[in-house]
Amino acid sequence: MPTTMNDVVSLAKRRGFIFPGSEIYGGLANTYDFGPLGVELLRNILNHWWKYFVTHRSDMFGLDSSILMSPKVWEASGHTASFTDALIDCKTCRTRTRADHLIEDFTEKHGKEEKVEGKSPEELTALVADYQIPCPTCGGHDWTDVRSFNLLFETNVGIVEESQSLAYLRGEIAQGMFVNFKNVLNTMRPKLPFGIAQSGKAFRNEITLGNFVFRTLEFNLAEFEYFFDSEKQSWEELFEVWKKTMQEFAESLGLESKNLRWRTHSDEERSHYSTRTEDLDFQFPFGFKEMFGLAYRTDYDLRNHMEKSGVDLRYTDPYDPQHKFIPHVIEPTFGINRIFLAVLAQNLITEGERTYLKLPAKLAPYKVAIFPLVKNKPELVDKAQEIFQSLQKIAPAVWDDRGNIGKRYVTQDEIGTPFCVTVDYQTLEDGTVTLRDRDTTKQERLSLAEVEQRVQSMLS
Numbered sequence: 001m002p003t004t005m006n007d008v009v010s011l012a013k014r015r016g017f018i019f020p021g022s023e024i025y026g027g028l029a030n031t032y033d034f035g036p037l038g039v040e041l042l043r044n045i046l047n048h049w050w051k052y053f054v055t056h057r058s059d060m061f062g063l064d065s066s067i068l069m070s071p072k073v074w075e076a077s078g079h080t081a082s083f084t085d086a087l088i089d090c091k092t093c094r095t096r097t098r099a100d101h102l103i104e105d106f107t108e109k110h111g112k113e114e115k116v117e118g119k120s121p122e123e124l125t126a127l128v129a130d131y132q133i134p135c136p137t138c139g140g141h142d143w144t145d146v147r148s149f150n151l152l153f154e155t156n157v158g159i160v161e162e163s164q165s166l167a168y169l170r171g172e173i174a175q176g177m178f179v180n181f182k183n184v185l186n187t188m189r190p191k192l193p194f195g196i197a198q199s200g201k202a203f204r205n206e207i208t209l210g211n212f213v214f215r216t217l218e219f220n221l222a223e224f225e226y227f228f229d230s231e232k233q234s235w236e237e238l239f240e241v242w243k244k245t246m247q248e249f250a251e252s253l254g255l256e257s258k259n260l261r262w263r264t265h266s267d268e269e270r271s272h273y274s275t276r277t278e279d280l281d282f283q284f285p286f287g288f289k290e291m292f293g294l295a296y297r298t299d300y301d302l303r304n305h306m307e308k309s310g311v312d313l314r315y316t317d318p319y320d321p322q323h324k325f326i327p328h329v330i331e332p333t334f335g336i337n338r339i340f341l342a343v344l345a346q347n348l349i350t351e352g353e354r355t356y357l358k359l360p361a362k363l364a365p366y367k368v369a370i371f372p373l374v375k376n377k378p379e380l381v382d383k384a385q386e387i388f389q390s391l392q393k394i395a396p397a398v399w400d401d402r403g404n405i406g407k408r409y410v411t412q413d414e415i416g417t418p419f420c421v422t423v424d425y426q427t428l429e430d431g432t433v434t435l436r437d438r439d440t441t442k443q444e445r446l447s448l449a450e451v452e453q454r455v456q457s458m459l460s
Helices: 005-014 036-055 071-077 099-109 121-131 174-179 181-188 235-252 300-309 336-347 378-392 405-415 425-430 448-459
Strands: 018-020 032-034 060-062 084-089 096-098 147-150 153-157 165-169 194-203 218-228 260-264 276-284 287-298 328-335 348-351 354-357 368-372 397-399 419-423 432-437 443-447
Touching: 005 018, 005 336, 005 348, 032 036, 036 060, 036 194, 036 218, 036 235, 036 336, 071 165, 071 174, 071 300, 084 099, 084 121, 096 099, 099 121, 174 181, 174 194, 174 218, 174 300, 218 235, 218 336, 235 260, 235 276, 235 287, 235 328, 260 287, 276 336, 287 300, 287 336, 328 336, 336 348, 354 405, 368 378, 368 405, 378 397, 378 419, 378 425, 378 448, 405 419, 419 448, 425 432, 432 448, 443 448
Parallel strands: 060 194, 368 397, 368 419
Antiparallel strands: 018 032, 084 096, 084 147, 153 165, 194 218, 218 328, 260 276, 276 287, 287 328, 348 354, 419 432, 432 443
16 A cells, blocks of 8 residues: 555654644644654764765765854855745635646646746746646635745844844855855865765745645755866766765665656756756655755856955865866755655555554664563563663663553554564573564564674664
């Protein structure tokens, strides 16, 4: 049976992965909170990304830049002028939505996949009329004209009203790496090609039609800017190298190649800073949608920041000090919330009456659960606690003594715990325990040393 979004949302709430934002006050649209298991899965995804692209490479340098930056950053990058969505309102029920998504969703349901992102407001208004698209809320056809809306969240800095000044919550995390380019050059003395990487929060004042954490007001990104000498390296070849590496990273998360596809942005759709952009789409329960992005940004950002700030952001060739130039950049971007959703959607398995989350061991919030057979026998509980503390030193472990063993298995299956260890009366006699495998449900009688070895081998 195919996994639906309702299945994913239900599991996420029921088992503590994702909660609606501000739920006790009726919620806030397009905001979500990561629960106790959600933060663990999210952290495991981010840690895997960081190891894969930063600590396991010698040409990448990490950064954690501020969410708030001078508004001049966003003026120089073009975001205050060009970072916009096309909005449309239903005059009948006042539903507000993105015009491009409205058109694409309507045409997709009617067997015609049409990408319209990047078209002018006038063109989008005409398409809504031509297709006679109804309002998804009330079914009416009385729409406003499409208009542009800037996605940057505005705020103010300053302790008194008179000294307040306009600032923005960052709409992407790339600009922090560009404005720190000179700092990284001066402190780390890197040689081209090299990258600057970071992960963190970004904010976009988007109007969305849902799909859970796929598109939200606040989200987690991970990306890096890979700088190179465009006279010595072909950007096309480098683009293909990173495209292959990004695909391999997706598969290292356990995402199946059949659920992945690359899509090239049209000239209209492509961002103002990019010469070429491709998305790695994943087949979510609601269709193929963007998970990663790869863009060739040329020298657009460094050149603009150099012009607007007056600071020299050129790179000096260490082998030819007279050769100073602005490096070009290729940017791989990873939507961490979307990876999170993809991992849940692909690995949520229903077989008959059984549901389990087949997470790769490196991503699972807990690697092993420890059960005392019963919780009212002190000698069993003490022994189980001893084993629990031993296994905790090897891998993230969870203690569970609620209900009967069958119910505990159901819980651990649904949160994706690869192994369950049951401590029973035989344990008190010979030190062996029952080890159950999540995927096969096979149970084995093993010594504690054998269990520790099995858990360690799972993580290697």
